[in-house]
Amino acid sequence: MTSDRNKKIAADCWRRGNEALSKENWDYSIEMFSTAVKLDPGALLYRQTKRGAERKKYGDNQSGSKMGVLKLAGIKTKIKNARRKKDWAGADQLAEEGLSLNPWDSALNAEMATACQNLGYDDAAIFGLKVAIENDKTNKGYYAELGTLLEEKGEYKSARECWEMALKLDPMDGDARSKITSLMATETRVRGGYEGADKSSGVRVQSAYDEGRATREQRHQAQKGNAPDGPGQSVEADLQRSIRKEPENKDLYLKLGDFYRREGRLQEARENYEKAFEFSNRDANIGEQVEDIDIEMLKDQLTTAKDEFNQDRENPEAKKQVTLLSKALIKKEIDVFTRRVERYPADMRIKYELAQRFIRLKKWASAIPLLQQSVKDTRISSDALVALGKCFFADGKKELAKRQFEKALPKLSADEKEDTFKEAHYLLGRLYEEAKQKAQAADHYSEILAVDYDYRDTRQRLEDMEGQE
Numbered sequence: 001m002t003s004d005r006n007k008k009i010a011a012d013c014w015r016r017g018n019e020a021l022s023k024e025n026w027d028y029s030i031e032m033f034s035t036a037v038k039l040d041p042g043a044l045l046y047r048q049t050k051r052g053a054e055r056k057k058y059g060d061n062q063s064g065s066k067m068g069v070l071k072l073a074g075i076k077t078k079i080k081n082a083r084r085k086k087d088w089a090g091a092d093q094l095a096e097e098g099l100s101l102n103p104w105d106s107a108l109n110a111e112m113a114t115a116c117q118n119l120g121y122d123d124a125a126i127f128g129l130k131v132a133i134e135n136d137k138t139n140k141g142y143y144a145e146l147g148t149l150l151e152e153k154g155e156y157k158s159a160r161e162c163w164e165m166a167l168k169l170d171p172m173d174g175d176a177r178s179k180i181t182s183l184m185a186t187e188t189r190v191r192g193g194y195e196g197a198d199k200s201s202g203v204r205v206q207s208a209y210d211e212g213r214a215t216r217e218q219r220h221q222a223q224k225g226n227a228p229d230g231p232g233q234s235v236e237a238d239l240q241r242s243i244r245k246e247p248e249n250k251d252l253y254l255k256l257g258d259f260y261r262r263e264g265r266l267q268e269a270r271e272n273y274e275k276a277f278e279f280s281n282r283d284a285n286i287g288e289q290v291e292d293i294d295i296e297m298l299k300d301q302l303t304t305a306k307d308e309f310n311q312d313r314e315n316p317e318a319k320k321q322v323t324l325l326s327k328a329l330i331k332k333e334i335d336v337f338t339r340r341v342e343r344y345p346a347d348m349r350i351k352y353e354l355a356q357r358f359i360r361l362k363k364w365a366s367a368i369p370l371l372q373q374s375v376k377d378t379r380i381s382s383d384a385l386v387a388l389g390k391c392f393f394a395d396g397k398k399e400l401a402k403r404q405f406e407k408a409l410p411k412l413s414a415d416e417k418e419d420t421f422k423e424a425h426y427l428l429g430r431l432y433e434e435a436k437q438k439a440q441a442a443d444h445y446s447e448i449l450a451v452d453y454d455y456r457d458t459r460q461r462l463e464d465m466e467g468q469e
Contacts, residue, residue, distance in 0.1 A: 002040045010040035014049065021049075026057035030100055037096055041089075042121045050096070051131070054103035062135075064102025072098055072105070079111050091115040106136035110145075117149065125149055140169040140176075147179065152262055156187045170379070172347035174340065178285055182258065189255050235259055250279040254286070266297045284343065291336045298329040333357050341370075348377035352384055359387065364395040382411035386424045393427055402431045414451045422448050422455050429461070438465050 002010075017032030033050035040046060058064050075098040082091035092115035098108045113128030129146040136142065147162030160183035167176040239256040246252060257272035270293040277286045302325040309318040337354035344350055355370035368391050374384035389404030405428040412421045429444035445462040448455050 002042060006039040007043075010036040010043065010046065013039070014046055017049065017053070021053055021056075024056075026053060029053045030057065034096060034100065038093060041092060041116070041119065042124065044121075044123045044127055047096075047124055047127060051099065051103050054100055058103075062104050064104060068101035072101055072108075075101075076107070076111075079108075083111075083114075086118075088115045088118040092119065103131075104135050106132040106139065106142070109135070110139075110142060113145065117145075122149055122153065126153075138169060140166045140173070143169070144176070151183065151186075154190075156183050156190060159183055160187065170349075172344065172349060172377075174288070174344055174347060174350070178288060181285055182254065182289075185251055185254060186258065189251055248279050250276040250283075250286070253279065257289070261293070266293055266300065269293055270297070288340070295329070295332055295336065298325065298332055301325050302329055330357055330360060348374045348384075349380060352377075352380055352387075355384075355387065359391065362394070364391045367391050368395075382408045382417070383420060385411075386420050389424070389427065393431070398431055398434070402428060405431075418451060422452055426456060426458060429458070433461065433465070438468075441465065 013032045013036040017029045017036065020026075020029035020032060030050060030053050033046055033053055036043070036046040037050060054064075075094055079091050079094045079098075082088075082094060092112060095108050095112035095115060098105065099112065102108070109128045109132040113125040113132065116122070116128060117125040126146065126149050129142055129149070132139070133142045133146065143162045143166040147159045147166065150156075150159035150162060160180055163176050163179040163183065167173055167180060170176065236256070236259060239252060239259065243249070243252045243256065253272045253276035257269045257276060260266070260269035260272065270290060273286060273290045273293060277283065277290055280286050302322070305318065305321045305325050309315065309322050312318055334354065334357045337350055337357065340347070340350045341354055351370040352374040355367040355374065358364075358367035358370070368388065371384050371388040371391065375381050375388065377384070385404045385408035389401045389408065392398070392401035392404060405424045408424050409421075409428070412424060414421045425444040425447045429441045429448075432438075432441035432444065442462060442465060445458050448458045449462070453459065
């Protein structure tokens with residue numbers, strides 16, 4: 001939590017920033033607002049005012065600094081590193097630094113939102129995603145993330161509208177369809193008498209953790225540590241009472257399952273989804289939620305097992321547990337995705353995901369037909385082509401592999417899909433090198449080095465070829 005002293009300094013910086021803003025001293029005002037955000041990152045007003053000053057500085061040109069392109073590229077690389085280390089405070093500050101150069105950058109606004117969400121600054125996260133969407137209305141992921149955040153805040157109608165936009169962008173998205181159905185039911189339940197309980201619970205947790213800045217884990221602990229005194233004091237207790245009155249009402253079990261899932265209490269969420277499934281005459285949409293929870297639980301168990309193994313790599317039992325859970329997870333995912341491929345035969349994304357699991361098991365013959373179908377979806381065609389090329393490459397069908405990589409590369413950008421871009425160029429370079437076509441191989445290796453000078457053994461391969469000339 002932000003100290004009282006930092007809050008006072010932040011408020012003073014914000015005041016001075018506003019004074020500078022009134023005199024059109026953009027640089028100094030942004031500097032003051034930036035300091036306020038750094039000292040009190042959970043205060044949404046400071047970010048909003050900073051963003052307004054940044055836009056005025058660049059005359060609302062929608063593109064920011066003309067000279068800041070290289071600096072922005074460096075900042076985005078640093079953000080990736082911070083995300084990998086889960087340094088969310090660092091990622092947040094870097095994103096704000098980048099936004100001072102281009103406040104319209106949708107990716108930076110989304111990065112800021114992700115960092116704030118992980119830090120527990122949900123209002124700032126929502127603000128960031130809304131700005132990201134204003135500047136990129138075609139990114140389905142932004143709508144999904146915003147919908148999830150709004151649902152957690154109890155803004156079910158707005159959350160549903162976000163998921164409807166996600167589904168409009170991707171009509172085959174089964175998750176979006178399920179969320180819309182679930183949120184419509186939730187809206188109905190809230191209008192039916194649970195709205196007050198949601199709001200009172202939100203106020204209780206908010207006051208305990210500084211205006212909604214608590215993390216999900218802290219909110220869960222707050223709810224566990226404050227026993228409800230009666231109706232309206234706890235969403236969980238209110239729903240449990242309602243279930244006792246209507247023990248066969250599937251909607252109540254769904255509502256309670258949703259609540260537990262948001263709180264990370266997956267076993268309790270699964271139990272309630274399972275009951276909703278039974279009382280719904282085995283509705284397939286609800287059954288999919290049970291399957292999704294099973295996968296989430298296995299992923300959590302695997303993460304825990306990996307952490308324990310990393311602490312003691314000499315422990316054979318820890319290593320065995322990681323192996324067993326890894327196998328259980330991929331088996332479960334294959335079972336689930338196989339059923340969904342049958343249920344949604346036109347959804348190429350599910351086929352692509354199933355193919356990825358077969359690739360991990362080196363089952364090239366099972367993965368290849370799925371990827372060949374996935375290529376038809378223009379949104380994932382480049383990824384599917386590269387994956388298909390990797391399958392042919394691993395299966396010894398070099399010419400077929402080369403053809404897939406060559407089809408994929410015109411659709412790939414190092415800015416948007418850097419890892420896929422580098423891998424496609426690398427494998428194609430290897431194929432040309434094996435075919436003694438050194439000039440073509442060198443071209444592909446050079447494309448990689450322009451993006452990542454230390455990628456695998458690319459530099460060494462290029463130097464070796466040049467030495468042979």
